[in-house]
Amino acid sequence: MEAATVVQILVVDDHPLFRDALRGAVAAVLDGAEVAEADGLEAACRVLERQRGTDLVLLDLSMPGVSGFEGLVTLRSRFPRVPVIVISGLDDPRVVQEAIRLGAAGFVPKSFDRPLLAGALQAVLNGEVYVPTASAAPAGGRTSREEGLAARLAELTPQQLRVLQMIRQGLLNKQIAHELRIGETTVKAHVSEVLRKLKVVSRTQAVIETARLDLSALLARDGKQPDRG
Template sequence: MSNTYTIIVADDHPLFRAALTQAIGTQVDGADVLEAEHLQHLEHQMRSEVDLVLLDLHMPGANGFSGLIYLRTHFPSVPVVVVSGNEQPSVIHRAMHFGAAGFIPKSSSMTDIIDAVKTILNGGQWVPPDLPAADQAMDAQDSKFADQLASLTPQQFKVMVMLTEGLLNKQIAYELSVSEATIKAHVTAILRKLGVYSRTQAVIMAGRLRIEHPQDEAIK
């Protein structure tokens, strides 16, 4: 195993990202730590050799679990650890089922975070030790959905996420710098691969990727 590691900390909160980057850089031997503040930046960083990604579920450009599934589908050899303020057991289990190598609550001590990173770099998995058992029925549904999402191309995946955000075809075409006809073709392919017959059904189905932001819960 290599004695040097390239690790990406992908989080849009600058203070947390900086603290985590500094901690890993000083406490994990041989760590070269890169930062990403949104999904597009993360995609650019993934062009280099990467050993581990620490991913927030609420980064700009991602929609709940969409960033995790995108990375696991298109960079399957790179382990992804979710680092999130949403610590519900159901969220942790779903993240693991969608292919995460670990789940680190943001409330964890920096010592626990570093221990988790070292465990995963050594080929292990890490979740909070007091995590209750998973819901098996939910696992089966997530497995089927994850397989369907894995069949999407990177561009189709981006279009699907934009559909869930309520963007029209012409708006998506503008964002991706392609023609509206190209987006229509992508939408047709997405519907076929998800096994649905309308974009409304696709949006409802893709809603499985959404999770509440911890800040939203705090407001209630």
């Protein structure tokens, strides 16, 4: 009689307590699973290089040093055969859809219960894509939240829009300064203003809030205006 195949799971999160909680939850719903841990993107890549048999990654979307969906995109490009379930406290339907569009095999909110986690794990291990029912997108038309975001974006100067676009590309302040040929201190000031005007507290939230917007179109619209930045 053949031994049962052991499922190998990698949990990627910068918070030790949440890693422990998620590890325990996985062990409770997936009997016999081997769970490895990584506290960041680079550590996750090292584990995946070392453990080529990893069956599934559970990835925190927001970690220090990782902008927006950068972690997901990196793992999908470097390890395309390993499915990734995004675990995030930001369960806005637009965030869920963007994660799936960028190659996530599933999305689980950090407020998950064990039945939901069990369903997500089984679905993805069976080759399916898992999205919680509560995270389904609204049925069309612009929401009041989207209208509010559009109004806040209208407050950005053309230079601030360029900075926001580069933030979404995952560029660091030093790289943005080089691209725009301005000082790094000026970039920091622009970033602060972008976050303030968008009413978010981090670069990651700015990326997520604007994930489905075409900033290139906005920049083209403002292209003939004087640079107020």
